[in-house]
Amino acid sequence: MNRQPPIRGRKKRRAAANPLLRVLLAALGVALIVALCALITPLMPQVDPSTMQPAAAPTATPVPTPSPEPTITPTPAIYAPFGAQYGHGGEDLLPETPAPSATPTPTPQPTPSPTSGYTTLRKGSTGAQVARMQQALIDLGYLSGAADGDFGSGTQRAVTQFQAVNGLSADGIAGTKTLTLLYGGDALSADEAPEMDYLMLVNRDNALPADYVPTDLVAIADVIPESVLKVKYRGTEANRVATQALYRMLEDAIEDGVSNWQVSSAYRRYSDQQALVDQSVARYQKNNPSWSRDRCLSATYQTVAPAGTSEHMTGLAFDITVPGVSFTGTEQQKWLHEHCYEYGFVVRFTEEKQAITGFLAESWHIRYVGTEAAQIMTYNDWCLEEYVEKMGL
Numbered sequence: 001m002n003r004q005p006p007i008r009g010r011k012k013r014r015a016a017a018n019p020l021l022r023v024l025l026a027a028l029g030v031a032l033i034v035a036l037c038a039l040i041t042p043l044m045p046q047v048d049p050s051t052m053q054p055a056a057a058p059t060a061t062p063v064p065t066p067s068p069e070p071t072i073t074p075t076p077a078i079y080a081p082f083g084a085q086y087g088h089g090g091e092d093l094l095p096e097t098p099a100p101s102a103t104p105t106p107t108p109q110p111t112p113s114p115t116s117g118y119t120t121l122r123k124g125s126t127g128a129q130v131a132r133m134q135q136a137l138i139d140l141g142y143l144s145g146a147a148d149g150d151f152g153s154g155t156q157r158a159v160t161q162f163q164a165v166n167g168l169s170a171d172g173i174a175g176t177k178t179l180t181l182l183y184g185g186d187a188l189s190a191d192e193a194p195e196m197d198y199l200m201l202v203n204r205d206n207a208l209p210a211d212y213v214p215t216d217l218v219a220i221a222d223v224i225p226e227s228v229l230k231v232k233y234r235g236t237e238a239n240r241v242a243t244q245a246l247y248r249m250l251e252d253a254i255e256d257g258v259s260n261w262q263v264s265s266a267y268r269r270y271s272d273q274q275a276l277v278d279q280s281v282a283r284y285q286k287n288n289p290s291w292s293r294d295r296c297l298s299a300t301y302q303t304v305a306p307a308g309t310s311e312h313m314t315g316l317a318f319d320i321t322v323p324g325v326s327f328t329g330t331e332q333q334k335w336l337h338e339h340c341y342e343y344g345f346v347v348r349f350t351e352e353k354q355a356i357t358g359f360l361a362e363s364w365h366i367r368y369v370g371t372e373a374a375q376i377m378t379y380n381d382w383c384l385e386e387y388v389e390k391m392g393l
């Protein structure tokens, strides 16, 4: 309060000295402020409207891409090298959740060299690298004998088994992925392979004796309630473990909204199968009186398995159907084919494997093999015959 009067007094004195100058100065000041505002305003809206009112008034600011968010640029720099580097099957090598970082690092990703792997070894390869691989396979129980550095059929089968058990694509060729896992110390050994119990191979070349009776049979209706599965023929039996897996599977199917399941056939005795053959022969003879019995029999064997060669004799096979409907093409069939491997089943007879299985495709016939084997078969697109051969069973 005490200091201000002198200042005012000074201004007053100058203003009073020249009133014209005072007006001029005021005008100049206003002009300066106007000019400054004109300079600043085009910069200001770039920040404010884009962040504050993009939804409210999109037409107000036609600024194309002034977004201050700098996260767009680094994204391709992170993903492209990985995709290009590891290609198919390399998803597991991706870094965990490459979340868009708040602080962008536009530096080129220092990815490990893709070529610094192992030399691919395959049937016919020889030398120290083959011997090293063989020793690792011997240590894990996949190969017996000596590591002689010669990649022959036995070694190929050992590599195939190692790959299958460890969830790799089982082609019998040891590339970087296979060898990295083999030498890494985390691989599963041969005794961790799927159990043999449910892998019994029964087909035209592998018949069961007439007196074969599987152990551990149960009446399906005693395990699975009718609300989940209708049993077409009273008293139909099957293997206990397989039936329990079937129950779990159908419960999940129903939870997915796919219901109305029926089992038309499961365990069959040798005599049951023989009866099916006889019925079919009689039908052919009736419809074709000129045919010989042999001709009727060979016609029958196109679709009906000779007694002893049907999987149904194992108690591990089920014919899954929908009451009163042709199964192929139903939503039940689609669900079954998509999910059955998760529960240890495989669709046993497909069109693609017809030449190997010796049976026409049967969309309804599933076979229990255990979850691990079912996964290996499904992943590698092997039928049971191929599985047994490649796994050296």
Ligand SMILES: [Zn+2]
Pocket (backbone or CB within 6 Å): 265, 312, 317, 318, 319, 362, 364, 365, 366
């Ligand atoms: Zn069947």
